[in-house]
Amino acid sequence: MNKVLTVKNLSVKYGRYEVLKNINFEVLLGDYISIIGPNGAGKSSLVKAILGLIKPCQGEIMLENPVIGYLPQKTYTNDKAFPATVKEIISLGLLGTKKHPKIVNASDKEKIDITLKKLKITELKNRKIGSLSGGEQQRVLLARAIVNNPSILILDEPTSALDPEFKKEFNDIIHKLNTIDKVTILLITHDNSSIKQHSNKIMYVNREIIYYGLRENFSMIQEEGNHE
Amino acid sequence: MNETLELLLEIIQAPFILKALIVGILVAVSSSFLGVFLVLKRYSMIGDGLAHVSFGTIAIALLIGVTPIYVSIPLVTLSSFLILKLNEKADIHADAAIGLVASFSVATGVMIGTLAKGFNVDLSSYLFGSILFVTKLDVYLSIILSVVVIFTVLFLYNSLFALTYDEEFSKVMGLNTKALNYILSLLISITIVIGIRVVGTMLISSLVIFPTVTALQVTKGFKQTMIISLIVSMLSVVSGIISSIILDFPPGPTIVFINGLLFICFYFKKLVL
Numbered sequence: 001m002n003k004v005l006t007v008k009n010l011s012v013k014y015g016r017y018e019v020l021k022n023i024n025f026e027v028l029l030g031d032y033i034s035i036i037g038p039n040g041a042g043k044s045s046l047v048k049a050i051l052g053l054i055k056p057c058q059g060e061i062m063l064e065n066p067v068i069g070y071l072p073q074k075t076y077t078n079d080k081a082f083p084a085t086v087k088e089i090i091s092l093g094l095l096g097t098k099k100h101p102k103i104v105n106a107s108d109k110e111k112i113d114i115t116l117k118k119l120k121i122t123e124l125k126n127r128k129i130g131s132l133s134g135g136e137q138q139r140v141l142l143a144r145a146i147v148n149n150p151s152i153l154i155l156d157e158p159t160s161a162l163d164p165e166f167k168k169e170f171n172d173i174i175h176k177l178n179t180i181d182k183v184t185i186l187l188i189t190h191d192n193s194s195i196k197q198h199s200n201k202i203m204y205v206n207r208e209i210i211y212y213g214l215r216e217n218f219s220m221i222q223e224e225g226n227h228e
Numbered sequence: 229m230n231e232t233l234e235l236l237l238e239i240i241q242a243p244f245i246l247k248a249l250i251v252g253i254l255v256a257v258s259s260s261f262l263g264v265f266l267v268l269k270r271y272s273m274i275g276d277g278l279a280h281v282s283f284g285t286i287a288i289a290l291l292i293g294v295t296p297i298y299v300s301i302p303l304v305t306l307s308s309f310l311i312l313k314l315n316e317k318a319d320i321h322a323d324a325a326i327g328l329v330a331s332f333s334v335a336t337g338v339m340i341g342t343l344a345k346g347f348n349v350d351l352s353s354y355l356f357g358s359i360l361f362v363t364k365l366d367v368y369l370s371i372i373l374s375v376v377v378i379f380t381v382l383f384l385y386n387s388l389f390a391l392t393y394d395e396e397f398s399k400v401m402g403l404n405t406k407a408l409n410y411i412l413s414l415l416i417s418i419t420i421v422i423g424i425r426v427v428g429t430m431l432i433s434s435l436v437i438f439p440t441v442t443a444l445q446v447t448k449g450f451k452q453t454m455i456i457s458l459i460v461s462m463l464s465v466v467s468g469i470i471s472s473i474i475l476d477f478p479p480g481p482t483i484v485f486i487n488g489l490l491f492i493c494f495y496f497k498k499l500v501l
Contacts, residue, residue, distance in 0.1 A: 051400045070400045081444055082268060083453040084393060092390045096401035102386040128448035144397075 002029040003064060004151050004184050005050065010059030012045050018207070019045045023059070025203065025212050027152070032178045032185040034199040034215075041206040043188045044073065047154050050186075067097060069150035069183070071142055073157045080130035086140050087112055087125050093144040115147045119173060135166035139173070146177065152184045153177065159191055167191065171198060239473055247367050248359045248479070252465040254374035255426050255435065258419040260461035261381045263440040264454050265412060268392045270322070272440075274311065274413075275433035277326035278420040281307040283429045284333035286354050287340040296354075297369055300421040307333065308413035357428035357480035359469065370422045377415045388412065389450055426465065427480035435461065438487035445494040460490050 005027035012020040020042040027033065035043050048054045050061055051070055090112050091104045116122045119139050129137060138158060145153060155174070159167040171194045177183045178198070189195060195202065195215070202218040204211040211218055239245055259275075266272050281304050289299035307329050314325035362370075381388065390398040391408050398405050416436070423432045443456035468483030475482075 053396060053399055066402075068400065070397065072394075072396060082393065083444055083447045083450055084389075085449040088389070088450050089393065091386075092393065092397065092401070095386055095390055095398075095403065098386075100387070101383045104386065126448075131448075 003027070004029050004031075005064070005186075006060075006062040007050070008060040008062075010046075010049060010061065011057050012042065012049055012054060013057045014045075018057075020049070020056075020205075021208050023205075023209055025209060027184060027186065029151075029184055030178070030182050031201055032175075032199045033187065033201045033203055034195040035186060035188045035203045035205060036190070036195065037205040037210075043205050044156055046205060047156055047186065047188060051154060063152075065151035067148055067150045069093070069145035069148070069153040071138075071145045071153070071155040071158050073160070073188075082130055084129050085126050086116075086121070086129060086132075086143075089129050089140055090115060090143045090147050093147040097148060111147055112143075115143045118146075119143050135162055135170070138162060138166070138170060142170075142173065146183065150183065152186060154186045156188045157190065158187075159189070159194070167194075174198065235474075236470065239470055244360055244362075245469070245473065247362050247364075248469050249466060251362050251367055251370045251422070252359055252426050252469050252483075253462055254370050254378075255419065255423045256439075256461040256465040257458060258374045258377040258381075258415075259423055259432075259435040260439040260457040261378065261454065262412070262416050262419055263436040263438075263461075264443075264450075264457055265388050265392050266416060267437060267440040267444075272437045273323060273326050273433065274308065274416060275420055275436035277311065277330035278304050278308055278417055279424065279429040279432040280330035281333040282421055282424050282432075283354065284335075284337035284340070286424075286429075287337035287344075291340050291344050295365065297366070297421060300424075301373075301418060304421055305414055305417040308417045309410065312409060312413055354424055355428050355430050356478055357424065357426050357431070359426045359479050360473075362425055366425055370425070373418045373422055377419055380411065380415060384408065384411065393450075427483055431480050431484045434484045434487055435465075438484070438491060439464070442487070442491045442494045445491070445498040460487070460494075464490060 003026050007023055007025050010020060010023040011018060023046065035046070037043050045054060049056045051068060091108065094104065094108050094111065095102050113122070116125055119142060121136065121139050121143065124132065124136060124140065129140060132140065142158070153174075159170050162170060171191070174185060174187070175198045178185050187194070187199070199215055201213060202211065202215050203209060204218070240249065263272070266274060282300050285300040285303040286296045288303070289296040311322070311325045311329050314320045314328065315322050320328070387398070387403050387408055390401060390403060391405055395405050420432055423435055427435060439457040439461035440453065442460045443453045447453040447456050464486040465483050468486045469479050471477070471486070472479040472482040
């Protein structure tokens with residue numbers, strides 16, 4: 001199987017506090033990995049290091065394809081006055097592979113239209129982002145994350161602020177991206193139903209990797225633990 | 229009707245008014261473009277802060293007998309970088325960092341004024357602008373600097389838009405957000421220094437804030453906000469300069485007053501819509 005991401009001996013420190021130590025793992029093409037662990041365990045720091053948002057104090061991160069999609073935990077839903085239409089927001093996802101002046105051309109507009117159609121939000125195209133509901137905004141930000149056809153999509157608790165109905169819809173969309181479009185998924189989540197239904201692997205992090213492997217085996221370990 | 233048109237043509241053709249209009253329009257374009265990014269990044273008071281810094285730098289220039297713009301541009305730019313550094317490295321919030329640098333600069337300006345045995349007329353004229361008395365040098369410098377500002381903003385438009393909407397995502401996209409923030413600071417520093425000739429240190433921040441906030445009342449897209457903000461800014465500067473001559477008002481406050489009226493109109497238009 002093709003490796004899409006390799007992390008070797010990764011450590012991350014905030015000041016003197018080591019939030020992650022000696023992290024090693026490989027991600028294969030088509031994996032759907034749920035990253036779980038208690039609050040403050042370093043899950044967000046791990047994905048931020050992979051995304052280049054924080055500098056690790058040691059270790060290596062190797063990506064086969066530099067185009068990564070990212071859906072952050074914190075979205076900008078609060079600023080209802082921000083003047084940007086849905087298509088303008090999605091176009092930002094295309095900037096990474098462009099040279100200055102980073103002009104959005106006709107083929108980019110086509111990519112935006114295809115993504116809107118894929119996520120069934122074409123009718124929102126010209127709406128102001130602040131006028132949308134939380135679920136709709138989350139879909140728009142997902143569209144921004146996938147418009148450039150990333151090899152890996154990293155999501156940091158994307159459904160934590162959504163109501164149950166939207167949560168299910170959203171999880172189904174991510175599942176389709178993984179199974180139909182073969183996008184590798186790295187998902188930080190506390191949502192048990194999504195972990196059970198969709199992910200093929202689990203990474204349990206608590207400042208170091210406690211478990212990384214197939215989901216079925218993790219369930220067995222958990223059950224054994226409960227019996228003991 | 230014809231008489232009014234003839235009067236307008238006569239006014240526009242007067243060389244000192246033509247110079248004022250050229251500088252005014254260029255400042256209107258630069259400040260409205262930058263205003264959109266600064267207001268939405270919640271950094272709009274940097275205009276006010278840097279104007280205070282300009283006051284201090286003008287005092288230094290007058291004391292040593294140098295044309296103020298030569299002293300103001302480097303010192304105001306350095307101050308804007310200092311505000312960014314204080315915000316980044318010392319964890320001082322942007323508004324507090326602006327307040328620190330601005331008040332220190334004004335205090336320095338006043339102390340220099342005292343050393344120079346009181347403020348002279350030149351220094352107080354910078355408080356409310358003196359666009360009708362711009363020199364040829366002012367015009368040439370304004371043209372060069374404004375063109376640099378306008379082209380840089382247009383060239384970096386999408387990157388600055390990304391930075392303004394979501395800085396973290398911009399970093400993931402590989403944009404050099406640190407450099408972009410410094411470029412934005414440099415451009416606003418230049419614009420503030422030139423803009424002080426138009427409306428003065430007391431009112432320059434209004435040229436940055438008013439057009440954007442006015443446009444925000446009716447727009448839904450980012451590009452649309454840039455365009456409406458530009459139109460509002462140019463309309464207020466041109467009509468402000470001309471009406472100040474006709475009504476014999478000071479041009480700086482007249483421009484800001486018209487900006488205020490336009491904001492009220494757009495605000496009520498939003499309520500009606």
